[in-house]
Amino acid sequence: MEVSDVLDRVKTGVNAFDELVMGGLPRGRTTVVGGTPGSGKTVFATQFLAHGITHYGENGVLVTFEEPPVDIEANMRSFGWDLPAWRKEGRLAFVDASPSASDEMVVGDYDLAGLLARIDHAVKTVRARRVVLDSLTQLFDHFIGDPKILRRELFRISSALKKSKLAVLMTAERNNEYGEITRHRLEEFVADNVVILRNVLHREKRRRTIEVLKMRGSHHAEGEAPFTLLENRGVVAVPLSSLRLEQQSSMVR
Amino acid sequence: MEVSDVLDRVKTGVNAFDELVMGGLPRGRTTVVGGTPGSGKTVFATQFLAHGITHYGENGVLVTFEEPPVDIEANMRSFGWDLPAWRKEGRLAFVDASPSASDEMVVGDYDLAGLLARIDHAVKTVRARRVVLDSLTQLFDHFIGDPKILRRELFRISSALKKSKLAVLMTAERNNEYGEITRHRLEEFVADNVVILRNVLHREKRRRTIEVLKMRGSHHAEGEAPFTLLENRGVVAVPLSSLRLEQQSSMVR
Amino acid sequence: MEVSDVLDRVKTGVNAFDELVMGGLPRGRTTVVGGTPGSGKTVFATQFLAHGITHYGENGVLVTFEEPPVDIEANMRSFGWDLPAWRKEGRLAFVDASPSASDEMVVGDYDLAGLLARIDHAVKTVRARRVVLDSLTQLFDHFIGDPKILRRELFRISSALKKSKLAVLMTAERNNEYGEITRHRLEEFVADNVVILRNVLHREKRRRTIEVLKMRGSHHAEGEAPFTLLENRGVVAVPLSSLRLEQQSSMVR
Amino acid sequence: MEVSDVLDRVKTGVNAFDELVMGGLPRGRTTVVGGTPGSGKTVFATQFLAHGITHYGENGVLVTFEEPPVDIEANMRSFGWDLPAWRKEGRLAFVDASPSASDEMVVGDYDLAGLLARIDHAVKTVRARRVVLDSLTQLFDHFIGDPKILRRELFRISSALKKSKLAVLMTAERNNEYGEITRHRLEEFVADNVVILRNVLHREKRRRTIEVLKMRGSHHAEGEAPFTLLENRGVVAVPLSSLRLEQQSSMVR
Amino acid sequence: MEVSDVLDRVKTGVNAFDELVMGGLPRGRTTVVGGTPGSGKTVFATQFLAHGITHYGENGVLVTFEEPPVDIEANMRSFGWDLPAWRKEGRLAFVDASPSASDEMVVGDYDLAGLLARIDHAVKTVRARRVVLDSLTQLFDHFIGDPKILRRELFRISSALKKSKLAVLMTAERNNEYGEITRHRLEEFVADNVVILRNVLHREKRRRTIEVLKMRGSHHAEGEAPFTLLENRGVVAVPLSSLRLEQQSSMVR
Amino acid sequence: MEVSDVLDRVKTGVNAFDELVMGGLPRGRTTVVGGTPGSGKTVFATQFLAHGITHYGENGVLVTFEEPPVDIEANMRSFGWDLPAWRKEGRLAFVDASPSASDEMVVGDYDLAGLLARIDHAVKTVRARRVVLDSLTQLFDHFIGDPKILRRELFRISSALKKSKLAVLMTAERNNEYGEITRHRLEEFVADNVVILRNVLHREKRRRTIEVLKMRGSHHAEGEAPFTLLENRGVVAVPLSSLRLEQQSSMVR
């Protein structure tokens, strides 16, 4: 049997979510987490890294394109995640790919190979098993001016990261909760797995839900599950037992 | 009587679906299967190949543009389809047309003839009767920058494949469940047959349906039929007997 | 009285439809039949030719831009129309204007005069009285890259065909059932007559209707009439007697 | 008192409509009649000319851009208007500005001055008091490629025609019944008066209405009034007495 | 205290409207009046000038871009405003900035400084205190081809006019009643005050309303107030006393 | 512990709002306040500066791009804020970045570094702790023609201002109340905090609400809270105690 044909599961640390996806995100696959501003993409992605570090000894790399590492560290502190400590212990590495950090770069002529090399170097330095890119949309908006080559570059990044058998999670910006898909309309087709975080405004109230839109090669719970963002815990979703799996009953209306 | 004017039917392996289309997909015709991310396009297309191999001794060729063959093999394993075995037995061949596999190629100047030659070679190697292109949209997004020539190239591919009397199935990406047609808005007009896979979100639940939108030269059941994706079975639709054929009654409101 | 000011009616062979339009389509006028994929455009257009050949000794020319003649012949067989026989008897001629059939042609620089000459030659060869172009949209998408000259070319084709006092029917692709008009948004203004075929999805069922949107110089029934596609018969619409003419009552709400 | 500051009314021949606009269309002003395909724009415009000729001895000029004069003559016959006779008697003149009639012209470089000269000549020849341009949209789509100069040209045409104290009526194409305004979105702002013909599809039935959207310098009835197209009569609207004028009551909800 | 920090009020002559805005429009500020075709923009703007002339001895300048002065004079006569008389008495001046009046001008290269000079000259000639530009959209559509410089030019015009402590009112075209803002989407942000005139079609009836969308530096009534256009009076809105001010109660649902 | 990982709160002066965001806006972070024309962006931003000056001895800098300082001073007077006095006392500084104030500048080639230098100079001059940019959209519309570099510049401005540990508030224009996000669609993703001011028209009445859409690294109340604009007080929102926090109950429908 070949190495790749078993879907090795990676726990995200969002317990109820791991139940939704039959144990966790498949390793060696790309997962896109899409959402509107403030929907919880960065919290979810960081929790995924934090859980690897604290529960499984799986180190992580966090690639940022706009939010500086020092801000992410501050923002994640209230969830109980001590990123600076992990960083100092060599369990977490940042790749700061923000424009200010690479002054020589030119619009529309971005050296993607250079970024991949930097990520690769960070992965090797901390022997990372999990990688987060936050966010894909920022990468494309900043560095890749020509929409024609976007899909190809997205494919190349995914391919490069998958080759190293890493668990890869990429966030993507969505302009609204329903209807349209992600900004560049491609991310959700290219990724192996798609998770959507929603923050719906209804009659002046907000309601957050998480949905597994697709997971190639795997069964998963379908439909939206409510979640909340809690101090010292991060993303907390409803446990699977309290949700009915709709799949079997979907033949009947 | 000429060779082409009889619609020879090819069973897809989705039993209830074959009933919907009066026995199967016409050979020598192009079928487009459209759907949103995770709607089941790749599962449906692979099942079509798997059924030919295991039930009719009809070998197959699977042309991929983004999902690497090794991933598809892993993804299809849980449905009980042993693609690696078939590949080794010479009953299945992959054509990996992903960007990484053809480094020399240039954006907007894709050698479509080269792709057709590679497909043709694979078809001859395994003496294939069924061919899948997954997905057409990826082909166009990656390789054909100019939208003006899209329709013509789509026509050329279809013509070339139809000439060999193959049963051809091509997938296409749809941005949403209803309303708009496929991304490039042309695929559903150019194809001889169009099947739509939907994965509708309604009140936080998902519901999957399959519909035969058109089948040139043939009667077929009309409207959406529910289906589910099941472990070890793939696409499982409702048998025809449990659906009423709406055609005769469509004269009456 | 001049020759052109009498509207000579051409029966389409869709009996109930001919009643809707007070006897048939006016000769020497252009009719556009618009519809979504699989709405029945090609069936309707072929029935119009078939009826002329079998009932009135009016020979026909069918100009195709994508669907090869051999496929159309196969597709129409189940409706009971023996196109190959008529072709051999010199009562029907095809003009295959598909891209593959005219290799030397260049994108955006199509020799429309050449096409008109080929149609003219076919008309003369079989002494045709009826001509179908299936579809106009394919013609424009393939051969006429510049949208600015589209309206003019459409006008030129219509003028040329009308001069010969032929009954001309052209199909056009519509992207959805209601709301927007045809793809290029012009066909329905330029044509003398417009017929719309709809295939509406409502609560998972399909319902087909036909509507005469406009008919210059003639009264006609207004609103949608249901129809079905039947084996050995083609388009079968509801007879006029079972529909109430809404015109007189439209003053009252 | 200056000549222009009195609104001299021109009867359209649609009796109830003339009541809606307090006696008729103001002379020396431009009126745009907008509508979808088949909404009745050409019938309304021709009736306006016919009424002038038969009831007031006001001769007319009809400028066409696509529909050839001979077709318009045939189409209007069933309404009882004998255009060929009037043409022979020198009471009606056509200006055929269709592309075929002016072969030397170049796309996007149209000699508008030439068109105005031809119209002027026709006006003088028959001493016309009424002029119709059918349709403005065709003029702009055919001859004026650059949208930037559209508004200016529209202004120039209107100015030229208004200077001669003619009653000018121009038709314009609308893509749908409600929501959006005319195709180029400008006609309804530039014109002095705007009339909208609607042909609304509701529950598979059509209903025609006419509305005076604006009439600069004049009171007029507001809202939609139903009308029908009748053999030998043309546009027939509901008489004003059977409509309540909503203006005074519009202060109260 | 500096001169500019007191909001000196200018009465518009629409009595109830002046109540809505706590006494009138602030002098030295720009007000944009937006509306669809025929919504009453020109009537409102002229009434503003007329009232200044007849009640306060404040002379006015009316800058037109399409509607010739002579037409405006005719159109306003039925409201009882004798523009020609005022013009002759030197209380009103027109600046005719229509394309025909300035033949030498070039598309996309408009001499805005020249226009401002002409307005300035007219203001000085009649010692005007009130200025109307009807309409801003026409100015931009005609003369300023490049959308990139639109916002800047709009800013420059406003600045220039505000410097002279004039009461400035500019009209702007809106494509529909709700949803979208003005055509160029900028006018309503740049202006100090925004008034919207609506002419809503609901169940075949029209209803006119006026709304103060914003008024920088001032309290004002909020929401839509009905109005009508009356012979010899112009815009007549509902007096403030008959409207409840919704502001205080907006805290409670 | 590093300096940046504590979220130091800055009171806005809108009491109830500070409760919504757990004490105030985080210092060293960028906050975007988005809204339609007249929604209260400038009032909110000025109140933020005024409160710092009068209650905390935190001086402020107000960067304007269109509204001249003298107008803002006049507009804010009715809320009881004496900007001219503060300016003279060296507690408030304006940076007037309007086009007229920098004549030498060229479209699409704006010296952003120059603007940052001017802001920096003003900050140093008054030793400011709070900075307002009103509005970001005006900056981008005026000075940055190329949309491709917009996101990067927005990032650079934010980075530069955050480095100085200032409390930064930037306004942004929204085209409508719901649905679409800000004009350039990026501001709400780039900013650390997003506040939305709405001015909703419903059944001819307006209702104002304020919502904290996101606040990175901090809990906050979710959903819309009503507010009003009051003479001598500015933005007045409903105190937190009268709102139920919806977060805990969001798990239950």
Ligand SMILES: Nc1ncnc2c1ncn2[C@@H]1O[C@H](COP(=O)(O)OP(=O)(O)OP(=O)(O)O)[C@@H](O)[C@H]1O
């Ligand atoms: N300690 C906390 N307790 C509860 N909720 C919090 C806490 N910290 C942050 N949040 C919530 O998390 C949101 C930010 O989440 P996050 O940064 O993951 O969003 P995002 O989807 O990455 O947004 P963006 O596109 O702007 O980067 C905040 O708006 C806030 O509602």
Ligand SMILES: Nc1ncnc2c1ncn2[C@@H]1O[C@H](COP(=O)(O)OP(=O)(O)OP(=O)(O)O)[C@@H](O)[C@H]1O
């Ligand atoms: N073993 C399984 N049991 C049940 N469902 C499964 C199983 N494996 C996959 N699925 C379902 O199939 C979906 C993937 O289907 P598929 O890959 O055919 O979608 P697709 O339409 O090709 O999507 P894309 O456009 O992303 O390629 C998964 O999201 C999951 O819901």
Ligand SMILES: Nc1ncnc2c1ncn2[C@@H]1O[C@H](COP(=O)(O)OP(=O)(O)OP(=O)(O)O)[C@@H](O)[C@H]1O
């Ligand atoms: N023998 C038959 N009996 C009943 N229905 C049939 C039969 N043959 C074809 N059909 C119906 O006719 C449809 C095809 O019609 P047709 O080819 O005229 O569509 P079209 O509008 O020309 O589509 P396209 O835009 O794809 O060319 C099929 O989808 C099927 O529903």
Ligand SMILES: Nc1ncnc2c1ncn2[C@@H]1O[C@H](COP(=O)(O)OP(=O)(O)OP(=O)(O)O)[C@@H](O)[C@H]1O
């Ligand atoms: N004799 C008649 N009796 C009743 N109705 C008729 C008669 N002749 C034509 N019609 C109606 O008038 C319609 C055509 O009207 P007309 O040509 O004025 O439309 P139009 O708005 O000019 O359309 P286009 O944009 O296609 O030019 C026909 O579709 C038909 O419904």
Ligand SMILES: Nc1ncnc2c1ncn2[C@@H]1O[C@H](COP(=O)(O)OP(=O)(O)OP(=O)(O)O)[C@@H](O)[C@H]1O
């Ligand atoms: N004497 C009158 N009595 C009542 N209503 C009138 C009178 N004169 C004009 N009107 C109304 O005023 C409308 C025209 O108003 P106005 O010219 O101010 O519109 P506008 O918003 O400037 O339109 P445009 O964008 O076309 O310039 C007419 O359509 C008519 O409904």
Ligand SMILES: Nc1ncnc2c1ncn2[C@@H]1O[C@H](COP(=O)(O)OP(=O)(O)OP(=O)(O)O)[C@@H](O)[C@H]1O
């Ligand atoms: N003294 C006051 N009392 C009550 N409301 C006032 C007062 N002054 C101004 N307003 C309200 O404030 C609104 C203007 O607010 P502000 O200038 O902050 O809007 P904005 O969102 O900045 O708009 P823009 O995008 O046009 O700059 C006015 O339209 C008015 O409704």
Ligand SMILES: [Mg+2]
């Ligand atoms: Mg984030």
Ligand SMILES: [Mg+2]
């Ligand atoms: Mg797939």
Ligand SMILES: [Mg+2]
């Ligand atoms: Mg067809």
Ligand SMILES: [Mg+2]
């Ligand atoms: Mg017409």
Ligand SMILES: [Mg+2]
């Ligand atoms: Mg006007």
Ligand SMILES: [Mg+2]
């Ligand atoms: Mg403001």
